[in-house]
Amino acid sequence: xxxxxxxxxxxxxxxxxxxxxxxxxxxxxxxxxxxxxxxxxxxxxxxxxxxxxxxxxxxxxxxxxxxxxxxxxxxxxxxxxxxxxxxxxxxxxxxxxxxxxxxxxxxxxxxxxxxxxxxxxxxxxxxxxxxxxxxxxxxxxxxxxxxxxxxxxxxxxxxxxxxxxxxxxxxxxxxxxxxxxxxxxxxxxxxxxxxxxxxxxxxxxxxxxxxxxxxxxxxxxxxxxxxxxxxxxxxxxxxxxxxxxxxxxxxxxxxxxxxxxxxxxxxxxxxxxxxxxxxxxxxxxxxxxxxxxxxxxxxxxxxxxxxxxxxxxxxxxxxxxxxxxxxxxxxxxxxxxxxxxxxxxxxxxxxxxxxxxxxxxxxxxxxxxxxxxxxxxxxxxxxxxxxxxxxxxxxxxxxxxxxxxxxxxxxxxxxxxxxxxxxxxxxxxxxxxxxxxxxxxxxxxxxxxxxxxxxxxxxxxxxxxxxxxxxxxxxxxxxxxxxxxxxxxxxxxxxxxxxxxxxxxxxxxxxxxxxxxxxxxxxxxxxxxxxxxxxxxxxxxxxxxxxxxxxxxxxxxxxxxxxxxxxxxxxxxxxxxxxxxxxxx
Amino acid sequence: xxxxxxxxxxxxxxxxxxxxxxxxxxxxxxxxxxxxxxxxxxxxxxxxxxxxxxxxxxxxxxxxxxxxxxxxxxxxxxxxxxxxxxxxxxxxxxxxxxxxxxxxxxxxxxx
Numbered sequence: 001x002x003x004x005x006x007x008x009x010x011x012x013x014x015x016x017x018x019x020x021x022x023x024x025x026x027x028x029x030x031x032x033x034x035x036x037x038x039x040x041x042x043x044x045x046x047x048x049x050x051x052x053x054x055x056x057x058x059x060x061x062x063x064x065x066x067x068x069x070x071x072x073x074x075x076x077x078x079x080x081x082x083x084x085x086x087x088x089x090x091x092x093x094x095x096x097x098x099x100x101x102x103x104x105x106x107x108x109x110x111x112x113x114x115x116x117x118x119x120x121x122x123x124x125x126x127x128x129x130x131x132x133x134x135x136x137x138x139x140x141x142x143x144x145x146x147x148x149x150x151x152x153x154x155x156x157x158x159x160x161x162x163x164x165x166x167x168x169x170x171x172x173x174x175x176x177x178x179x180x181x182x183x184x185x186x187x188x189x190x191x192x193x194x195x196x197x198x199x200x201x202x203x204x205x206x207x208x209x210x211x212x213x214x215x216x217x218x219x220x221x222x223x224x225x226x227x228x229x230x231x232x233x234x235x236x237x238x239x240x241x242x243x244x245x246x247x248x249x250x251x252x253x254x255x256x257x258x259x260x261x262x263x264x265x266x267x268x269x270x271x272x273x274x275x276x277x278x279x280x281x282x283x284x285x286x287x288x289x290x291x292x293x294x295x296x297x298x299x300x301x302x303x304x305x306x307x308x309x310x311x312x313x314x315x316x317x318x319x320x321x322x323x324x325x326x327x328x329x330x331x332x333x334x335x336x337x338x339x340x341x342x343x344x345x346x347x348x349x350x351x352x353x354x355x356x357x358x359x360x361x362x363x364x365x366x367x368x369x370x371x372x373x374x375x376x377x378x379x380x381x382x383x384x385x386x387x388x389x390x391x392x393x394x395x396x397x398x399x400x401x402x403x404x405x406x407x408x409x410x411x412x413x414x415x416x417x418x419x420x421x422x423x424x425x426x427x428x429x430x431x432x433x434x435x436x437x438x439x440x441x442x443x444x445x446x447x448x449x450x451x452x453x454x455x456x457x458x459x460x461x462x463x464x465x466x467x468x469x470x471x472x473x474x475x476x477x478x479x480x481x482x483x484x485x486x487x488x489x490x491x492x493x494x495x496x497x498x499x500x501x502x503x504x505x506x507x508x509x510x511x512x513x514x515x516x517x518x519x520x521x522x523x524x525x526x527x528x529x530x531x532x533x534x535x536x537x538x539x540x541x542x543x544x545x546x547x548x549x550x551x552x553x554x555x556x557x558x559x560x561x562x563x564x565x566x567x568x569x570x571x572x573x574x575x576x577x578x579x580x581x582x583x584x585x
Numbered sequence: 586x587x588x589x590x591x592x593x594x595x596x597x598x599x600x601x602x603x604x605x606x607x608x609x610x611x612x613x614x615x616x617x618x619x620x621x622x623x624x625x626x627x628x629x630x631x632x633x634x635x636x637x638x639x640x641x642x643x644x645x646x647x648x649x650x651x652x653x654x655x656x657x658x659x660x661x662x663x664x665x666x667x668x669x670x671x672x673x674x675x676x677x678x679x680x681x682x683x684x685x686x687x688x689x690x691x692x693x694x695x696x
Contacts, residue, residue, distance in 0.1 A: 107658060111674050112674075112675045112677060113674070113677075114677050115677075115682040116681035118620070118662065118678040118679070119662060120662075121615035121618075121647070121661075122615065122647060122654050122659035125647045125648065126654045126659070129654070
């Protein structure tokens, strides 16, 4: 819708093509319808042929600067204008701007008789006049076969219609001829496909299991490659959108940038950085394991970074999601009000799988988010077969990857059966797969998660228990017991046991420390006692010494007196009188 | 319009009192093709025989007035439109089959 280019392609070797501007169709046809040639659009009643034609002209006039003429052989102009308005096209304005010319060819069989030869020059002149009035490059004949019902002599009519197609081709008008298909073995009621050899598109509207799907197929495109599959398409207030079943190639860029999961410790489990930007993440688990909560964390974190998020809720209403997430401390409402977060809630049963896909596409294209959440994809199985869901998801994943959008898909696993096997069908599409599970041990259920795979990054192999608190989801420490990871009460009791061991050790240390102290006190007390004893002894000894000294002197004195009294030589006794006595001791 | 090729041949005569019905006929053609010349000739003969004095033929060449094709919902040429007396009837072709033309115009042949 954004690109504006002329109808003719720059490359002269390839067939020039006129882009239809119809979402997705130009992709299938490799650029549009053959320019300057007729294209047959065939389909049953109510298959959208007229709207196809209208959109082809409106887009041509508004986006590619190619005015158009609509020759209606069935609907009146007011009816046509009104029907086009339901697709958001204002035909009156385009007519007033001379970019579109509407002509209603009405013939009533009751008032017509035939007499002799005739030709369709009247129609030719009308068309030529209309084309000239707006300078048309495109024209739609809807449905020219109606003439067979109104005009006599089908032989002449066939020849004239053939001449008309040749004439339109000569004039270089890109023409869409619609035709009613009432039998599966024939493209048109009167076999006019013989005259249109360039391009044939078949529209189909079928009902299966009470759900209607519209499909489009390019049956033939002379001189050009084209997708040959049946492509689902949708008609809504923005016109027709066709979706290629499989994208053309796996050539999307792979970003090395990472985005946080919004849960610190979960980031930690994936190389401390989180998911790759633009990757697809599968969150699977049985009911009540917290899939939406994990997704909500991711959304909340993205909105905090100022990124836009688109949330497809296939099970809960937006209000319900917001309320429930508030209970774990995530308030999404401000993001909705700021326009960063958009919810789209609908039961897939509303319109079938193709419609879901197309609606998803449309919202993504118009909102341009960087994060998309689909919650849950399992609800899609309600409306379709596994095969179709898988093909739809493949297309969605491819589309998201080419847009570089990070996507989270939640998937509900049935309580019975293997957790991993049931998801095998979609898991191969996903880059990262987080498995949430309930672990039942000791009469209680606890939540645990692990990273089952994560392409292109290191990731933890641990099964981690988590709890949903008022503050959000919290991953807990890993406690391994003899039977694996301990959760819930078992974890609590293990935590208790570990605490007890620590306490015991601390007490033991305390006791030892006290023992030491006691010993030191005993030791010190003994020291004091010993010193006291020593002091007593010392005192005694000192007394003894002084007593004996005293005694020695007295003896010397006594001896001196005796010498003096005997009048002998006194020098020897005076000099070292005490020494012999001290040596004796 | 530079040259008006439109042949508006009015052969109006006063309608007779007993038969007030006046026929207003328009013949749409696309140029002077053999078919259109034939159609006009056939029509004139027929009118002279059955509607003498109470008819008017207007020949409209759509090449000159293409927009007029829309007004009368003309697809095929030649187309003869009986405007009056109502209801509107159309006959396509060169009018070579007189019987069918008379039936188409709901004209009672005058004996």
